[in-house]
Amino acid sequence: MNVSIFGLGYVGAVSLACLAREGHKVIGVDVDNGKLGLISEGKTPVVEEGMVELMAMVVASGNVRVTSNAGEALMGSDVSLLCVGTPSAANGSQDQTAVLRLSEQLGRAMRDKATPHTFAYRSTLVPGTVEDVLVPILERESGKKEGRDFYVCFQPEFLREGSSIRDYDHPPFTIVGTNHDECARVLRQIFGHLPCDFHVTSVRAAEMVKYCCNNFHALKITFANETARLCEGLGVDPFEVMELVCRDTQLNISNAYLKPGFAFGGSCLPKDLRATMYLAKQKDVELPMHAGILASNRVHLEHAIAKVLGTSKRRVGLIGLAFKSGTDDLRESPMVYLAEHLIGKGLSLLVYDPEVHLSSLIGANRRFIETHVPHIGGLIRSDLAAVVAESDVLVLGLSDMKTVEALRGCVRPGQILIDLVNVGERTALPGRYIGLTW
């Protein structure tokens, strides 16, 4: 395939070399003549394991050409990979100067191109950039229509400096954000052979996945480092601890707990986080990331409160009260806190939870409810239909499918359902869903 690559830094140079190795005819473009000179001599512009030999080989093969002329590269290729830098501006925003300029140039160059062209943005771009900013620039400058005269997609890059050729050959997955089958078809021809899953999604989701992955990696490193500082303060070997933590592939190194839903609660996570913070304070260890967890959880609870208040309805039915489905444990349940806040705001509340019967609550569980919402007993109903009938808004806080099925028979068409735990993705109740995070 004829491929043009714009921006010959780490991402662009490695992509150029790997694509040429696979037999594609690649034209590299950069504004830096020094980089163009090096590549035309068969030398690598970036220090990366294996690049010296690979660049020499692919340039000698005749599959690589470089130019500073964007129009020439566009005309000589069917697909363009855009890999220019998107560094931080002084205020923390993304500096998109290079990608904006490049898009203007490419838009103008497209005026003279008779055949449809495919653009794959590979630079990391804040969500919304491709559809709201770059496609309009390409359309404006070319006088052509995206989806008819040319195609645009976003394909995040996951290679890491230091192991980029290996990462190119073994990516975690290929993700193409696009509105057109044509983009997926073209990119499958280029990347479909790689030993990983090929996912096609929306442009914005693809842009977001890249940020989410990088943020998650930063979070993991920080988690390990904060744990290590606390371990140091306690005289515990942090490597041994983290090694054992990683051995748990059920709850720790897995997709467990990585699904958006309602705030966490229960008798363990909040209290153990608080104890960790107290311990750190005693040992003079700062753990800002850990400190942020409970604060963030509270913001999530407030988000739910705002969703309920945002409906401007006064009669609210809480479906679920325990901290998770299948238990009657109310200790630090975010549903209890939600009830407390809504009562405080003067809303009229009714509660249904198939597992919670106040008369049978004992011990710490009973004490918790007596302290936090002592009058909640009068609000609990054992009849789901009665709660539904007397509520304008239902707040779904459990994912127990038996209850959800029972709801099917009594929810009124159009009744507002605030779905804290994504019940809506598994059912089709006649109500009007408002998700907690969508």
Ligand SMILES: NC(=O)c1ccc[n+]([C@@H]2O[C@H](COP(=O)([O-])OP(=O)(O)OC[C@H]3O[C@@H](n4cnc5c(N)ncnc54)[C@H](O)[C@@H]3O)[C@@H](O)[C@H]2O)c1
């Ligand atoms: N470096 C990584 O490991 C990595 C990994 C994944 C994603 N990314 C993302 O990929 C993008 C590129 O990263 P990088 O590290 O390769 O950047 P880089 O700074 O090493 O290279 C960018 C290149 O773009 C060139 N350039 C600027 N304007 C241009 C224009 N108008 N036309 C042609 N070339 C132009 C620059 O001269 C430079 O050579 C960034 O958005 C980055 O966030 C980087």
